[in-house]
Amino acid sequence: MTAARLIINEIKGYHRFLKFLMVLVGLGALASLVRFIFGLGVTTNLNDTYPWGLWVSFDVVTAVPLAAGAFTLGAITHCFHIKKLEPLVRPAIVTGFLGYSLVSVGLLLDLGQPQRCWHTMVFWNPHSPMFEVSMCIMAYTTVLFLEFLSPVCEKLGYYLPLRVLRTLEMPLVVAAAAISTLHQSSLGTFFLIAVDKLHSLWYNPLLPLLFWISAIFSGLSIIILEATMTHKWLGQEDESELLETLARIIPWVIGVYILVKAYALFFLSEGPFFDRPRMLVLFGIEVLAGVFVPFFMFMQKKVRNNNRLRAIAAGLVIFGLVVNRFNVSMYGMIHEGAPYVPSLLETLVTIGIIAAEILFFVLIAKYFPIFEHHPETVDYSLPDKFRKVEKHGSVAAGA
Amino acid sequence: MSGDIKDFNKTGAFLIDMTKCTGCRGCQVACKQWNQLKAENTTFFNGEGYQNPPAMSEYTFTRIKFRDYQKNGQNEFAFYKEMCMHCNDPACASVCPVGAFKKTAEGPVIYDTKRCIGCRFCMVACPFGVPKYEWSKAFPLVKKCTGCYSRIKNGHKPACATACPSAITYGPRAEMLKEAERRIAARPDRYLKKIYGKEEAGGTSVIYLTALPFDELGFKPVTKRPLPSYTWQALRLVPGIFLTVGGSLSLLSWFTHRKDRLKKEEEQRTQSRKHSDQNQEKTE
């Protein structure tokens, strides 16, 4: 089989996968139409006992930390100035932007009065974590959009906006990190109000801090997984050397997480841990498979330097994060007797949203060289004067 | 939010003496009438108690729960009137992103239908499971007991308190608490020595007296701390965290980038020096 044939076959394979994704997105869109015509009661299995279900648990509480790669990597690359990680920043921003856009879609579907979503901007209630999160998500999506504009301007050769964006780059990176810190942690604050409702395996006053730390290492893991997969299946550049660097950072963050979680569990939690076997099992899966196993994997050089093992460890981290967010926002809130199980339509909408995220990412990665951006070509030092950018901005000068 | 109300002694409160309740459910009917709530289709179910409908809902703001028990070998009934507790520092109001819930100076916690965006956080937050949702509608709103705010504003008592022949007293909270204490002191054999709602969730505008232990009647065991304080202890740090993270990252990047720039400028300088040296050599 010649190389050309291989490529053709591969493209055929992609096409079927992309078509499949498109069908899933279509089904999700249809299902969400049902919500607007017949109401939330018909579409979902929500009721007065379980006012929040799959859409809040996955589309918001889980999807937000999964899109955390952009702010973590931005801060590491630009603030700590580990310049060589730069090629990974753009794909992370693309994922972040897609992720947050779809979080907004999920949120709008879940609201009873989506046409009034602008109310949060007019009727402020700073005592509400939901107010804070919605303001942050709006602000952060704007920041991501501006960061996303940079490569677009580069491509189109718009010098002036590019110069403005270059000047804004560092402030945007810092703003992204600060805003993300706030809303990633505030998602945990949501559940601090659920005193006596959330099981004590998860309820403790440090929940916001835990949400923030886990968002950081999950964001980095997502980048590893994504870069490995796009290299393997989309023919993007091989960044394994950079991924090794990321893999060296992750165990430190997980280590801090384990310490904080242990402290919160043993010193700050009230109420019984062992009263419900189901909860214990869920907790065990989350902590063992999702935290400890990847922690020990990432500690080994053998794993960090091996593409497959590294991706597996990253996958485990993400699995652990998903289980954790579901435990906090869904399973841990379910009391005995009346369980909540998502309906078919609810599930279709969420699958549609996941499919849309992958589909858009694949399409962007297919047609734009988002992994080809290399720092050698661009000067990333703070532009102290506009003149400087012009002088070094090889793109601006060369185009 | 109740931030502006400091003194809860004068806010209107319900004193509900369950030992005097006969289970006539006049309050249930009065509530439906005053609030023009639809009747619910119910079926006889053989769970615990004989109450109907089986739970509070968008059509039922209050409900009498029944409980059988044995006293001196005799079968007896005990009751519990479920309704919004009109908390002094309501969880529902604190979590609402648009401030649709408000604790009024008169006592009732009221809901602004025009503000609500339908996120249902209030339902998750309420420790008593009170707010209910219009699940059948495409653009639903939240429903709960209004504390008959419109009646109170016009000098009337709440519909349920007016209809009740024996068990519900309505008046300033301090007076209701004093009356409850007086009753317990006067008939210690009749009452459990506890006033539910005096401290629950930081104090509520609905207070109960019973003969049976509260949990047996279906009262929820809730924390004594006002619920909003649980989230506020994290949220109050928000401006500080924002400034700390933003500030320290800015400082850090200023340092790292400065180092980088200096290095680059140094390189440039040596390069241009070399360049001019070469030029000089050429001219010589």
Ligand code: SF4
């Ligand atoms: S106060 Fe009014 S709305 Fe509330 S239960 Fe009584 S009658 Fe119903």
Ligand code: SF4
């Ligand atoms: S009982 Fe629930 S709905 Fe009523 S005021 Fe308190 S928190 Fe709000």
Ligand code: SF4
């Ligand atoms: S459902 Fe409405 S009233 Fe309840 S918290 Fe959300 S916006 Fe506020």
